[in-house]
Each structure stands twice: as structure tokens, then as C-alpha cells.
Amino acid sequence: GENVEQHPSTLSVQEGDSAVIKCTYSDSASNYFPWYKQELGKRPQLIIDIRSNVGEKKDQRIAVTLNKTAKHFSLHITETQPEDSAVYFCGVGSRGGADGLTFGKGTHLIIQP
């Protein structure tokens, strides 16, 4: 089955700096890569996703890049703000996620004021 590794497990950055979280996957057939943000005690919420026919996608301060050859993708958050503090999960799926998602173990992002 699919194996997803996510790094780092904890990331502390100064407010205003950038944060980068990286995930690697094993199955070359995987073609759907979402990122979810989970605040303490709340549901995971989708913040951005990318499909394998696209190398990069941006939404305001958030971007995701995908390297299919190396089988890794990264989440980039620029100009971090206190409300960015949360746990971030990367997901990997095939058939656009229809076969279920395999998630990384999560990154706890801490924004230092």
C-alpha cells in the first residue's frame, strides 16, 4: 500500500517568516495531494490540493509544489500569522482521492510572536 512520510513533526517559526512542510509518497500511481489544517479540538479542513497534472498551485499565502519524479510535495506558507498555528496533514490518493486517502502523521506548526 501507499506509504506517506511527513517532515518535520514540529516546526516553530517567527511570525512573518515562511514555513515549509514536506511529504514523500511511495506509489507512483497516486495523483491527488491535499493538505488539511486541524486546529485544536476542531475538524481537519482542506486548505489546498493539487493533482498530478499540475506542478504548483497557489492560494494567497499558501502554495503547494509537486515533484512527481521524486515523489514528494511540499506546503509553503509565507508571511505566517498567529492563526496559522495548527497541525497540518498531507494526504495522498489515487483516482482523485476516490480510493481513500493515506495521510502523513502531521506537522505541528507553532508561530512565535
Place this chain on the structure above:
Amino acid sequence: KAGVTQTPRYLIKTRGQQVTLSCSPISGHRSVSWYQQTPGQGLQFLFEYFSETQRNKGNFPGRFSGRQFSNSRSEMNVSTLELGDSALYLCASRAPNSPLHFGNGTRLTVT
């Protein structure tokens, strides 16, 4: 539109008992998935239902089962509960070619 609704929010059960969790998807969503979230293992896929049929299943023992009704509502059942089943159980629904939308989860504690 109302989001994914899960009931109950919290459950406390004893080892050996069984439990049923309920999920109502977003209106119009016919695909419902279940995930188990624990601090050690993160989010793990249990199974996915579409039009009352289980389409995909994760790597969990047969004690974990589910079903989906004609109105797309879904239930998940865990029999012969073990301490290790203590977790947050998340339900998610989706429309075709659209992302997963998660509910707030049911926190199950097994004592």
C-alpha cells in the same frame, strides 16, 4: 449548506462492548468515508461507501464495519471493543471529483 454531522460527540465504553457511530453527509454528497485519528498513528482510512456499497476498505480488523443508507447517511460499528480502539473517529463526505469534507468527529474512549 449544513456540514458533515456526526453523533454522538463523545462516547465512553467498556472493553468487550460494541458501539455504533452515526454520520450525516453534506446534502447531495453520496460518498462517505470513515477515518480513525490517534496521536500515535495519525489519520487512518477505515472504509468508504458510495450508494450503499462499500467501495474501499483500509487495513483494519473485521471488528470494524459500516453501512450506508439510501439517504447517504452512514453508520460505523465496532464490536468487541479494545483499549486501543480509543480514538477520534472522523467521517467525511465528498461530491464527485471534489475534496473530502470532514465532520467534527466522535471521541470514543474505551475503559
